[in-house]
Structure formats: C-alpha cells, structure tokens
Amino acid sequence: MTPASVDSPTVTLEVPSEVPAGAPVPLTLRVTNPTDRLLTLYLRGRPVAFDVVVAQTDGTVVWRRLAGAVITMVLQVRTLAPGETLELKDTWKQTTKTGTRVRPGEYLVTGELLTDGPRPLVTPSVPLRILSAARR
Amino acid sequence: MNVNVDGTAITQLCQTLVGSETPGSQVIVGAGDSGSPVFLLNCDQTAQLAGTLWGGNAEGTLIAFSPLKNIQGELGDLRVVGP
Numbered sequence: 001m002t003p004a005s006v007d008s009p010t011v012t013l014e015v016p017s018e019v020p021a022g023a024p025v026p027l028t029l030r031v032t033n034p035t036d037r038l039l040t041l042y043l044r045g046r047p048v049a050f051d052v053v054v055a056q057t058d059g060t061v062v063w064r065r066l067a068g069a070v071i072t073m074v075l076q077v078r079t080l081a082p083g084e085t086l087e088l089k090d091t092w093k094q095t096t097k098t099g100t101r102v103r104p105g106e107y108l109v110t111g112e113l114l115t116d117g118p119r120p121l122v123t124p125s126v127p128l129r130i131l132s133a134a135r136r
Numbered sequence: 137m138n139v140n141v142d143g144t145a146i147t148q149l150c151q152t153l154v155g156s157e158t159p160g161s162q163v164i165v166g167a168g169d170s171g172s173p174v175f176l177l178n179c180d181q182t183a184q185l186a187g188t189l190w191g192g193n194a195e196g197t198l199i200a201f202s203p204l205k206n207i208q209g210e211l212g213d214l215r216v217v218g219p
Contacts, residue, residue, distance in 0.1 A: 044167035047143040051194055066194040069142040070153075073192050073199075075168030114194060116167040 009041065009080070010034045011121045013052070013111035018129040021104050025092040027052050027065075029111040029123065033080035041078045041086075044114040045071040048078075050088045051112040051120065054102075054128070062096045062107070075116055088113075094130065104132035139200055141191065150206055152187065155198030165192040165199045174201045185214070 014028040029050050033039040043049075049071040054063040080086060094102050107128045112120035139151045154174075155164055170190050175183040188207060191200035208214055 042167065045143070049142060049194065066142065068157075068193075070139050070191045070193060070198075070200045071142045072190060073165055073167060073170040075170075114167075118163070 008033070008035055008039055009121065011111065011113055011123045013109060013123040013126055015109050015126055015128050017127065018131055019094075020131050021133055022094060022101065025094060025128065027090045027092055027109070027111070029088040029113065031080070031086040031088075031113060031121075033082055033084050036082045038082070039080045041080065042116040043076045043078055044073070044116060046074040046076055048076060048086075048088055049114040050090075051114065052090065052092065053110045053112065054092060055108050055110070057106050057108060062102050063092060064097060065090060065092075067097050071114070102130065104130045139191070148190070148200070148202070150203070151200050152203050153198055153200050155192070157193060157195070157198055161195070161197035163196040165189065165196045169199075174199070 010030075010032045012030050012032070014030065015025060019025050029052070031041065049066065052065040053061055055061045078086065096102055107130065108125040109128050110125045111123035114120050137151060137153065139148045139153070140146070141148060155161065169192075172189045174186045174189050176186045177183050185204050187201040187203045189199055189201040192198055204214065
C-alpha cells in the first residue's frame with residue numbers, strides 16, 4: 001500500500017452541544033484515515049500537539065488550548081491504517097485565557113492538529129452552548 | 137525559568153526561552169528541530185554552544201532550550217572530538 005499525502009485525513013472535533021455553566025467541557029479531536037491505503041502523518045510534539053480555540057460568535061477568541069504552552073519540537077510519524085482513527089482528548093474548564101469564567105451563551109469551538117507544515121489541519125467549527133444557571 | 141511540557145506532567149527546570157510570541161513574528165522552529173544545538177553569536181563572529189533545543193510554542197516563534205551549563209552539570213563536561 002502506498003502512503004497517502006499528509007492532507008488526506010479527516011479531522012473533526014467533538015464537543016457536547018450544550019453544557020451547564022461551570023462544567024468541564026470534554027474535547028475530542030479525531031484524525032481519521034478515510035482512504036483505502038496507509039496514511040502517514042507527520043505530526044508535531046510528543047505527545048501529539050493539538051490546539052483548540054473557543055470563540056464567541058463574533059469571532060472573539062476567549063480561550064486557546066496552546067496559548068502560552070511549550071510543546072516538544074519532536075517530529076512524530078504516525079501511520080494510520082484505512083479507517084483508523086487517532087483520538088486526542090482534553091477538557092476546557094470554561095475559563096478565558098486569563099483564567100476568568102466565561103459567560104453563558106453561544107460559542108464556536110475549532111480544533112487544530114499541528115503537523116510539520118506551516119499550517120495546522122483545522123477541523124470544522126462546532127457550536128457549543130453554555131447554559132445559564134437559570135436554564136439548568 | 138521552569139517550563140511545563142504541554143500534555144505531560146513534566147516540568148523542565150531552569151530552561152531558557154528565546155523568541156517572540158507577538159502575532160506575525162518570524163517562525164524559527166518546527167517539528168523535528170528537537171535536539172538541535174543552539175549557538176550564541178559573539179561580536180567577533182565566533183560562536184559558542186549555548187544548549188540543546190527541545191521545544192517551542194505552537195506558532196514556532198519561540199524556542200525552549202536546556203542551557204549547556206545545566207547539561208554539563210548533569211552529564212559531565214562536553215568533550216569535543218573531530219569528525
């Protein structure tokens with residue numbers, strides 16, 4: 001089987017559609033080989049580095065997972081079999097980049113998988129609603 | 137400074153960070169650069185080994201390296217041999 005190019009994987013982000021205010025938000029970034037051949041990924045970091053961006057609906061970023069973070073500059077070569085999925089997980093504590101609690105409301109969440117290229121592989125944005133205490 | 141390694145429980149002690157986190161800064165590091173020597177350029181056009189690179193920020197505009205003095209303190213003095 002021939003390895004496919006690095007831009008072939010399907011990259012998605014899973015978050016709950018709505019969560020109570022203050023509850024940790026589980027984040028799962030999935031990288032799937034949708035092809036029928038081996039897919040070689042040239043990823044950055046060990047463990048694999050990935051970013052998650054939480055923004056208000058007007059685009060204002062309230063939290064970025066890797067803001068201020070230091071990652072290892074390791075080139076990690078991963079090969080995915082046809083249909084195989086690599087899962088990367090983390091949790092957002094509903095705080096801003098300065099550590100304050102975000103307000104209830106609508107947000108858009110986007111994942112980014114860092115590779116050896118200049119641009120990350122970006123997931124489609126997914127909506128997240130943080131419920132106010134009164135709506136719980 | 138002490139630096140937490142993202143995604144791990146590891147904190148690297150007494151590390152050096154160089155670069156900029158200002159948006160639009162020049163990219164100076166990328167995947168696979170870990171282990172690279174970091175040099176200081178002297179005014180007289182000579183250079184000295186400053187340490188070993190191991191990390192950086194997501195944008196690649198900032199590097200983290202272990203100072204040579206600390207490496208030598210742990211592993212012993214560096215011995216330079218010819219090719």
